[in-house]
Amino acid sequence: MLNISVTIENEKVILEGLEGFSEDIRTKAIPEALREIASGTAREAIRFLEGPKRGLKTVKAKGSGRQRATPQGEAGGYPVPRLTGNLHRLLQWLGPNRTTESEGKSFTTGPMDAVIFNSAEYANVIHDGTGTSAKYGARPFLNDAFEAFNSGERAKKIVEEKIDEVKGSHGLG
Numbered sequence: 293m294l295n296i297s298v299t300i301e302n303e304k305v306i307l308e309g310l311e312g313f314s315e316d317i318r319t320k321a322i323p324e325a326l327r328e329i330a331s332g333t334a335r336e337a338i339r340f341l342e343g344p345k346r347g348l349k350t351v352k353a354k355g356s357g358r359q360r361a362t363p364q365g366e367a368g369g370y371p372v373p374r375l376t377g378n379l380h381r382l383l384q385w386l387g388p389n390r391t392t393e394s395e396g397k398s399f400t401t402g403p404m405d406a407v408i409f410n411s412a413e414y415a416n417v418i419h420d421g422t423g424t425s426a427k428y429g430a431r432p433f434l435n436d437a438f439e440a441f442n443s444g445e446r447a448k449k450i451v452e453e454k455i456d457e458v459k460g461s462h463g464l465g
Contacts, residue, residue, distance in 0.1 A: 294455065298329065298447035300438040305329050305406045307451065321454035322404060327387035328454075329447045330406035334385040337408065337437035341379045343371035368428030372418055379433075382412040408434055 296309040305326060310318065346367070352358070372379060384399075385408045386392060391400040394411035401407050410419075410433075417423040421430030441447065 294448075294452050296448055296451050298442065298445075298451060300333070300408075300435060305333070305408070305438070305447070307404065310404075313455070317455055317458055318404070321458040322451070323388040325447075325451040325454040326404070326406035328450050329441070330385040330387060330408055332446075333408050333434075333438050333441045334383060336440045337383055337410075337433050338380060339440070340371045340431070340433035340436055341374070341383065343369050343373040346373045346375045368425070370431045372431055372433065378412045379410060379415060379418065382415070383408075383410045385409070408437070410434070 294309065296307060299306045299308075307322065307326070310322065313322075367373060374380065382395060384392070384394060385406065386399055386401045387406055388401055388403050391398065393399070394409075395413065397411050399407055399409055399411075414424075417425045419430065419432050419434060421428060425431070438447075
């Protein structure tokens with residue numbers, strides 16, 4: 293058992309306890325582990341964004357008679373109800389040494405970073421339970437996703453497995 297810890301802080305996956313490992317381990321095993329942890333966490337986050345489909349209904353506005361779409365069904369549930377599907381569609385992850393842009397926002401990772409993010413304009417409002425979502429409370433789908441993914445210290449086990457694979461392929465066992 294290695295003395296490694298894996299946590300999530302805001303949207304970043306943080307690995308600690310890697311100081312004593314060789315450059316080979318750091319450049320091969322850790323990026324692979326981070327990619328697996330980030331993709332698995334993102335898959336879990338999708339589950340928290342697949343609440344009941346609320347849909348839109350078309351109504352005539354009083355006075356003008358114009359038609360407009362309004363949400364139907366109850367808001368504020370968890371898992372987060374789907375209306376447009378943006379939260380689901382705009383949830384993404386990046387492995388080490390990557391950059392992407394989504395919805396006008398830029399996301400970058402370093403060599404020992406992975407990030408899980410949602411670029412929907414209102415993602416933080418729902419996640420943190422602020423603004424228009426304050427009455428529903430926080431629905432921290434990213435934090436909950438990492439906790440679900442990491443049950444039984446799964447993330448740490450992935451890091452250890454990747455390190456063992458690199459050691460084995462180089463006869464470092």
